[in-house]
Amino acid sequence: MMSNTRTAIGVGAVxxxxxxxxxxxxxxxxxxxxxxxxxGTIVGIVSFDGAAPAPQKITIPAGEDVCHSxxxxxxxxxxxxxxxxxxxxxxxxxxxxxxAFPADDPEKPIVLDQVGCRxxxxxxxxxxxxxLRVLNSDGIQHNxxxxxxxxxxxxxxxxxxxxxxxxxxxxxxxxxxxCDVHDWMKSWVIVSKHPYYAISAADGSFKLDQVPVGTHTxxxxxxxxxxxxxxxxxxxxxxxxxxxVVKPTEAAK
Amino acid sequence: xxxxxxxxxxxxxxxxxxxxxxxxxxxxxxxxxATSTDSEPVADLSRAEALFVENCASCHGVSGDGxxxxxxxxxxRPRNFSDEEFRYVSAPGGPPTQDxxxxxxxxxxxxxxxxxFPYLDHTDARLLADYVRKLRETGVAKMLVVExxxxxxxxxxxxxxxxxxxxxxxxxxxxxGPSAEFRIDTERGRALYADNCSSCHGASGRGDGLDLPKDxxxxxxEVRDITSGRFNGGAAPMEMFKRIRCGIPGTPMPEASxxxxxxxxxxxxxxxxxxxx
Numbered sequence: 001m002m003s004n005t006r007t008a009i010g011v012g013a014v015x016x017x018x019x020x021x022x023x024x025x026x027x028x029x030x031x032x033x034x035x036x037x038x039x040g041t042i043v044g045i046v047s048f049d050g051a052a053p054a055p056q057k058i059t060i061p062a063g064e065d066v067c068h069s070x071x072x073x074x075x076x077x078x079x080x081x082x083x084x085x086x087x088x089x090x091x092x093x094x095x096x097x098x099x100a101f102p103a104d105d106p107e108k109p110i111v112l113d114q115v116g117c118r119x120x121x122x123x124x125x126x127x128x129x130x131x132l133r134v135l136n137s138d139g140i141q142h143n144x145x146x147x148x149x150x151x152x153x154x155x156x157x158x159x160x161x162x163x164x165x166x167x168x169x170x171x172x173x174x175x176x177x178x179c180d181v182h183d184w185m186k187s188w189v190i191v192s193k194h195p196y197y198a199i200s201a202a203d204g205s206f207k208l209d210q211v212p213v214g215t216h217t218x219x220x221x222x223x224x225x226x227x228x229x230x231x232x233x234x235x236x237x238x239x240x241x242x243x244x245v246v247k248p249t250e251a252a253k
Numbered sequence: 254x255x256x257x258x259x260x261x262x263x264x265x266x267x268x269x270x271x272x273x274x275x276x277x278x279x280x281x282x283x284x285x286x287a288t289s290t291d292s293e294p295v296a297d298l299s300r301a302e303a304l305f306v307e308n309c310a311s312c313h314g315v316s317g318d319g320x321x322x323x324x325x326x327x328x329x330r331p332r333n334f335s336d337e338e339f340r341y342v343s344a345p346g347g348p349p350t351q352d353x354x355x356x357x358x359x360x361x362x363x364x365x366x367x368x369x370f371p372y373l374d375h376t377d378a379r380l381l382a383d384y385v386r387k388l389r390e391t392g393v394a395k396m397l398v399v400e401x402x403x404x405x406x407x408x409x410x411x412x413x414x415x416x417x418x419x420x421x422x423x424x425x426x427x428x429x430g431p432s433a434e435f436r437i438d439t440e441r442g443r444a445l446y447a448d449n450c451s452s453c454h455g456a457s458g459r460g461d462g463l464d465l466p467k468d469x470x471x472x473x474x475e476v477r478d479i480t481s482g483r484f485n486g487g488a489a490p491m492e493m494f495k496r497i498r499c500g501i502p503g504t505p506m507p508e509a510s511x512x513x514x515x516x517x518x519x520x521x522x523x524x525x526x527x528x529x530x
Binding site: 030061141143144145147149150152153154155156157158159160161162165171172180181183227 | 338346396397400401403407408411415418419448449451452453462463464465466469500502505506507508509510511512
């Protein structure tokens with residue numbers, strides 16, 4: 001039995017080592033902050049190709065009044081009346097170099113609040129190593145459960161008297177955050193190595209500024225519809241306009 | 254413009270043999286496509302492996318995937334070291350210390366079907382603890398390869414490093430006894446319970462606060478019925494303190510980082526009262 005076990009271990013080891021080894025061939029370079037003598041801007045719109053789904057109202061069980069202060073609508077797919085998709089994450093794919101993150105301002109940390117039993121905002125971007133301040137404006141019991149895979153998962157109780165919880169993340173990752181007490185609460189924390197990120201607004205618009213001159217791959221990620229990419233060339237002092245069209249029939253998951 | 258599946262179907266491309274990988278996957282260099290890690294090897298690997306096969310594999314499976322030959326006969330599913338966090342920890346949010354794993358191995362888990370292995374001496378129990386941690390590390394590495402195969406934010410050479418980080422023993426919480434001023438105060442305990450515990454464990458402790466609680470794999474789990482007086486992590490006050498302070502990784506049970514030590518002790522006493530003691 002032992003020799004069979006060892007054989008299986010050996011074969012498995014080779015398989016995993018090969019996967020890791022071949023993956024190393026496409027290793028991404030580290031991001032480098034540089035002074036940009038010239039740069040351009042990428043602006044765009046995220047369109048939803050299809051009938052806008054009706055907002056899904058969540059039925060909240062009886063309980064804390066604060067959860068009933070406003071109707072709660074699911075935010076995984078938010079489409080405007082004119083067919084624009086909100087909460088899509090638009091970023092440059094693997095930029096080698098570019099601008100720095102805005103300076104850290106301890107007075108204005110990046111915030112993920114719990115208001116009316118919702119996470120606000122639905123999608124937050126936080127640089128690697130910088131503080132994400134989780135607030136409990138509701139003043140009731142929540143638990144802040146970040147289901148990280150590259151970073152250490154976090155699940156901290158946030159009882160009513162606990163108003164702030166500061167978190168930092170070591171590695172870039174899209175982390176779903178939930179509250180198990182109120183299982184409709186869900187948000188995404190995008191931990192990023194570089195500052196070229198934008199979240200599409202209610203009108204589907206987004207903007208990436210101070211983008212280095214040249215050709216870039218712009219990536220869109222949406223929690224329900226997966227990933228889209230397109231190439232865009234940025235010229236000095238110019239605005240490059242792009243449109244992403246998300247087709248729900250091609251939903252990735 | 255191309256639509257890509259975020260979660261690519263790499264799993265199908267992984268040789269079936271990969272499903273059997275165990276500890277050596279991150280310590281053996283494969284010719285022609287070697288990888289390496291700084292992870293500490295298990296001190297006496299062949300003895301650890303023999304101990305695991307002899308004592309653990311019938312339920313947890315040879316590769317630690319929780320699918321040993323006895324698993325289907327058990328009412329409580331054996332832990333899948335590959336995909337699931339270790340639950341019983343004395344480090345906030347985990348991972349467990351070596352002593353935590355030794356305690357589980359030698360003492361068993363009262364509410365599951367994990368028996369105690371008191372006849373294993375401390376040296377063997379520590380070897381086994383290191384071995385199951387390695388199984389978990391290999392599982393995390395495999396998960397990362399599959400989950401992040403098309404993710405441009407991961408550096409492929411980070412995978413072994415992340416896996417090691419994710420399973421390295423956590424810093425144990427200081428278990429501080431009640432202060433000199435501490436007095437058992439049932440009303441204070443009741444109030445703390447209402448604010449910190451009742452939303453999941455229910456107002457009266459019957460474990461009826463959540464509708465459909467799930468674990469990290471999406472499997473239904475029970476919120477502990479405190480009034481049953483039975484606790485998988487142990488009913489001793491010190492164990493209760495650790496559960497409340499550190500949480501139970503892989504489940505909805507969070508760390509209670511905002512409470513003072515005396516507040517945690519009030520909760521321990523109140524939970525003990527609900528448990529009928």
